[in-house]
Amino acid sequence: MNVRSNRCVIFWRRLSMIVLQAALRVAIRRRYAGLEHIPCDGGAIVVANHVSKLDSLAIAGFVGAAGRWPRFLAKAPLFGIPVVGRFLVSMRQIPVNRGGADAADALVVAAEAVRAGDVVIIYPEGGTPKPWETPLSKGKTGAARLWLSTGAPVVPVASWGPQNILDPATGRLRLRPRTPVIVVAGPPLELSPGSVGDVSGADPREITEEIMRALRALADGAAEAGRGVVPRRSSAGRGAGNRR
Numbered sequence: 001m002n003v004r005s006n007r008c009v010i011f012w013r014r015l016s017m018i019v020l021q022a023a024l025r026v027a028i029r030r031r032y033a034g035l036e037h038i039p040c041d042g043g044a045i046v047v048a049n050h051v052s053k054l055d056s057l058a059i060a061g062f063v064g065a066a067g068r069w070p071r072f073l074a075k076a077p078l079f080g081i082p083v084v085g086r087f088l089v090s091m092r093q094i095p096v097n098r099g100g101a102d103a104a105d106a107l108v109v110a111a112e113a114v115r116a117g118d119v120v121i122i123y124p125e126g127g128t129p130k131p132w133e134t135p136l137s138k139g140k141t142g143a144a145r146l147w148l149s150t151g152a153p154v155v156p157v158a159s160w161g162p163q164n165i166l167d168p169a170t171g172r173l174r175l176r177p178r179t180p181v182i183v184v185a186g187p188p189l190e191l192s193p194g195s196v197g198d199v200s201g202a203d204p205r206e207i208t209e210e211i212m213r214a215l216r217a218l219a220d221g222a223a224e225a226g227r228g229v230v231p232r233r234s235s236a237g238r239g240a241g242n243r244r
Contacts, residue, residue, distance in 0.1 A: 009090065016091065017064045024061045028161070029178040031225070034185035038066035043114035043152040046070070046121040046185075047143045047211050049136055049219045050128045052162035059121060059157060062183040068119045073106055073142070092118075098126050098140075107142055107149075114150045121157075122146065124211055128168035136216045144207035153188035154211065158219040160226035182222045189214055 024030060038044065048059050056072060063070040076095040079085040088095075094113065096106035110120045124139030147154050161181030166173050191207055 009092070012090065013069055017069070020057065020061055021064060024057070024181075027177070027179075028058070028165075028181040030058075030061070031180065031182045032062055032065060032184070033182075034157075034187075035062070035066045037155050037185040037187050038063060038068055038119070039153055039155075039188075040067060041117065043117050043150060044068075044119045044188075045114060045143060045146055045150070045152050045154045046119060046157050047124050047154060047215060048121060048157045049159065049215055050123040050125050051135070051159060052128060052166045052168050054166045055159045055162040056121075058159050058162055058181050058183050062157065062159075062185070063119055063121065070121050071110075071113055071118050072121045073110060073123075094120070103142075107145055110146055111149045114146065114152045120146070124208060124215065131169045136212055136219060139208045139212040139215075141204035141208050143211055144204040147191060147207065148202055148204065154191060155188050156186045156211070156214045156218050157183065158186075158215060158222040159183045160219070160222040180226060182226050184218060184222050184225075186214060186218050 038046070046059070046063065048055070056074075060070045060072075071092055071094060073094050073096045074088060076097045079088055079095045092113075094106055094109050096103055110122070114120050122143045124143045125136060126140045129135045129137075143154065146152075159182065161179060164174065165176075165179050165181075189211065191210055192202065
């Protein structure tokens, strides 16, 4: 990439993040915690729960508020949508065919991004849970394999609230102004020592379970805090909300 192209990408990234942050401020009532756990520089792996198809916007805003540009492992079909796909490519998002033969190729690209100093976001669940599934009950090993190959900090991030805007089960959209959304990050995980680089000897399933345990605890805390948020329906309620 030449200097001019690189400057163009940086410009559009910054503009996109400005637009996203402005939209989030207007559309939702954000509560962020743990921004300090997102490394200010260097590669990092963010593992997140997946409560709704809209939570990627909330998490992108959170990582952006920490001063970093988010790179998601996103479903490959999104890249085939006119305009949307081109935008995702220009913003350096990473396509992945979950369950496909080329899923491993996406992890190679993700590992290169982490080694280059980027923040890569991955959903260990692989998608939003089905109505009959328990959230965060089982994770895929992609995040663990990414950590094994890079040794980068693994930061758990949990969100609560996007599911009240776009229901993951029904796909129903509820556009209510200033819907509370909570995003919280925990400290980088202390995963199995001595495993980094030992891709053949380490068990990604055990590491994945460590990741999922941390995410479950963080998500439970976010949900508990979220249930305590009272939607603002009066001037008194608005005042109480602004003091949070």
